[in-house]
Amino acid sequence: MITSIQGLLTAATPLHAIIELNGLGYEVNIPVTTAEKLPQTGSTVKLHTLVIYREDAQTLYGFATPAERDFFRLMIEHVTGVGPKMALTIMSKLSLPLLQSTIANGDVATLSKCPGIGKKTAERLVIELRSKVGVTGSAESVLSASGISSEDSAAPADNKMRDAILALNALGYKTADADEAIRRAILAIGPKATTEQLIKKALGS
Structure with a gap:
C-alpha cells in the first residue's frame, strides 16, 4: 500500500496535484483543504495517501496529514452511501477539527450544507461515525500541515480553531463560512497565532 508520496509538485488545482517522483508524474486527488496548504509549484511536497482500487481504475488520494487521510478512509469504509468522491467533497468543505466536532455534536445541519450531501447522508455520518470520532489520528491535527509538528500538542491548536469559529458564529457567520475564514487566517x-489574532484576521479578510 502507498501510504505517502514525496516529490516535486509540478501542477496543482483545488482538487488535484501532480507530483513527479523518479521520472514519473503521479496524479493525486486532494480536498480543497489540502490544496490550500500546498507550496508553490516547483517545490518539494509530501502527501499522505490512500490508493483506491477498482476493476477499471486505480486512484490515488492525498492529504496534508495522516489524520485527514485516516478520516477519509473511515468515511468510505464505515458510512453507507459515502464513496471517495463524496468523502473528498465533505473534506473540501470542512476542516478536520470542525468535521469531527460536528459529527460528535450531531450537527446534521452543518454537515448537510456540504455540496451533494443531503440530510439523510448527514445523519448517517453522525450515526455511524459518532463513536469513532477522536479515535482516528487523534494525535495529529489538520493544523500540523501549517507548521505544528507531532511533538506539539494538537488539542490546544484545534481548540483555538474551534473557539475562533464559535466566535464568528456568534457574529452571524455560518459555520462552514467561519471555518473557511479561520483556515485562511x-x-x-501562522499556526502559533492566538484565538484573538485569528478572529481579527478573519474579520479583516
Whole structure:
C-alpha cells in the first residue's frame, strides 16, 4: 500500500496535484483543504495517501496529514452511501477539527450544507461515525500541515480553531463560512497565532 508520496509538485488545482517522483508524474486527488496548504509549484511536497482500487481504475488520494487521510478512509469504509468522491467533497468543505466536532455534536445541519450531501447522508455520518470520532489520528491535527509538528500538542491548536469559529458564529457567520475564514487566517499568519489574532484576521479578510 502507498501510504505517502514525496516529490516535486509540478501542477496543482483545488482538487488535484501532480507530483513527479523518479521520472514519473503521479496524479493525486486532494480536498480543497489540502490544496490550500500546498507550496508553490516547483517545490518539494509530501502527501499522505490512500490508493483506491477498482476493476477499471486505480486512484490515488492525498492529504496534508495522516489524520485527514485516516478520516477519509473511515468515511468510505464505515458510512453507507459515502464513496471517495463524496468523502473528498465533505473534506473540501470542512476542516478536520470542525468535521469531527460536528459529527460528535450531531450537527446534521452543518454537515448537510456540504455540496451533494443531503440530510439523510448527514445523519448517517453522525450515526455511524459518532463513536469513532477522536479515535482516528487523534494525535495529529489538520493544523500540523501549517507548521505544528507531532511533538506539539494538537488539542490546544484545534481548540483555538474551534473557539475562533464559535466566535464568528456568534457574529452571524455560518459555520462552514467561519471555518473557511479561520483556515485562511491560519495560512496567512501562522499556526502559533492566538484565538484573538485569528478572529481579527478573519474579520479583516
